[in-house]
Amino acid sequence: EVQLVQSGAEVKKPGESLKISCKGSGYSFSTHWIGWVRQMPGKGLEWMGIIYPDDSETKYNTSFQGQATISADKSTTTAYLQWNNLKASDTATYYCARRRDHNFDYWGQGTLVTVSS
């Protein structure tokens, strides 16, 4: 069974760093792109970027370039989303999702990130 299990909710202060994770299982993790999607409170889905775990090739939505960093470790079948300087505007639920062809067929349960002083 394909599963993407994300790390738990986080509460951080502005300026802090954070790395959230997405562990894949039940399929060949290395050979499927993993995407990250932001959903701000009460808002829609925003595609942030995508990574190919086998060689860590990464593509960012230009709107998110430089805002957060996507990485992956194929040895632990885990993808990551990382911030070095969190802002209140980063408060959102973040989803990872497995890309199949040109859509996302399996999704993680979401990680709520709250940034507040």
Place this chain on the structure above:
Amino acid sequence: QSALTQPPSASGSLGHSVTISCTGTSSDIGGSHYVSWYQQHPGKAPKLMIFEVSKRPSGVPDRFSGSKSGNTASLTVSGLQADDEADYFCSSYVARNNFVFGTGTKVTVL
């Protein structure tokens, strides 16, 4: 890349149908065979309902159907059930590993 445009809300009576539109440009929907639709219940992760404009993943009822004309894609839900009440998002593959989502439509079952 701007978000695809969807109506904020749509509604239909139990057992009836509702159609949601998703409007983009020739750079995304108009030029792509790869339009997807996702259903999201409150507090839950999105679920793939339609891919490649009109194909359904295994397990998705045939009450859900998709189509496209020009720069606009549509999702129709027939035989509305209470559990169909959710947010629906369209998405298009744009090229070179870029994707864009729609603004989302809240479907209410009357």
